[in-house]
Amino acid sequence: NAGVTQTPKFRVLKTGQSMTLLCAQDMNHEYMYWYRQDPGMGLRLIHYSVGEGTTAKGEVPDGYNVSRLKKQNFLLGLESAAPSQTSVYFCASRSPLNTEAFFGQGTRLTVV
Amino acid sequence: LAKTTQPISMDSYEGQEVNITCSHNNIATNDYITWYQQFPSQGPRFIIQGYKTKVTNEVASLFIPADRKSSTLSLPRVSLSDTAVYYCLVGYDRGSTLGRLYFGRGTQLTVWP
Numbered sequence: 001n002a003g004v005t006q007t008p009k010f011r012v013l014k015t016g017q018s019m020t021l022l023c024a025q026d027m028n029h030e031y032m033y034w035y036r037q038d039p040g041m042g043l044r045l046i047h048y049s050v051g052e053g054t055t056a057k058g059e060v061p062d063g064y065n066v067s068r069l070k071k072q073n074f075l076l077g078l079e080s081a082a083p084s085q086t087s088v089y090f091c092a093s094r095s096p097l098n099t100e101a102f103f104g105q106g107t108r109l110t111v112v
Numbered sequence: 113l114a115k116t117t118q119p120i121s122m123d124s125y126e127g128q129e130v131n132i133t134c135s136h137n138n139i140a141t142n143d144y145i146t147w148y149q150q151f152p153s154q155g156p157r158f159i160i161q162g163y164k165t166k167v168t169n170e171v172a173s174l175f176i177p178a179d180r181k182s183s184t185l186s187l188p189r190v191s192l193s194d195t196a197v198y199y200c201l202v203g204y205d206r207g208s209t210l211g212r213l214y215f216g217r218g219t220q221l222t223v224w225p
Contacts, residue, residue, distance in 0.1 A: 004155075035215070040217070041217065042199070042217035042218050043215035045214055048213070050210055050211035056211070090155045090156075092213070096211075099161055099203070100146075100158040100161070101148075101158065102158075103156055104155060105154070105155065106153070106154070
């Protein structure tokens with residue numbers, strides 16, 4: 001049972017480039033999340049989804065877009081990467097009414 | 113979601129009991145209290161959840177007073193491997209907060225030899 005899988009694990013982008021981070025879960029969870037983590041800042045919610053075809057903004061959504069076309073996948077897009085988006089990105093999923101979320105292994109993104 | 117306040121950092125020594133307290137003065141009637149643990153370079157993992165009184169599992173205990181305005185995560189006899197960030201979350205899926213899961217900065221626990 002793979003749980004939550006993030007692709008890629010590492011990436012270096014040049015300023016202005018675009019990319020998509022993929023999150024896949026095999027637990028049939030309704031809810032999925034994207035977070036970013038910077039030193040000393042804890043986890044900050046970027047976007048989240050409560051079901052296939054739905055997305056919502058979190059605390060720090062600017063500069064990111066998301067899509068949930070399939071229940072098991074949640075994509076995070078950076079249209080024009082900026083150095084301020086250098087961070088570790090975590091994806092998570094959970095069932096409704098259950099606060100136990102399961103996290104991926106993280107993606108370390110560097111924008112130069 | 114109820115706002116939570118917890119210490120930024122705590123230090124302890126191996127073998128000691130560690131108590132991390134989280135304040136949540138605006139907790140609502142249906143809100144649950146959940147704690148997560150995060151090791152370096154890993155995503156957080158769920159460790160315990162409670163609604164009132166005391167909950168215990170193989171990892172930790174969670175103490176919740178009657179007014180539920182705070183909660184205390186208790187780690188018995190910590191070891192070096194308990195060095196991690198601990199997050200307190202309060203909420204319940206309903207209405208405009210449906211699905212949200214905010215972690216905040218957490219408490220960095222450092223265990224020394």
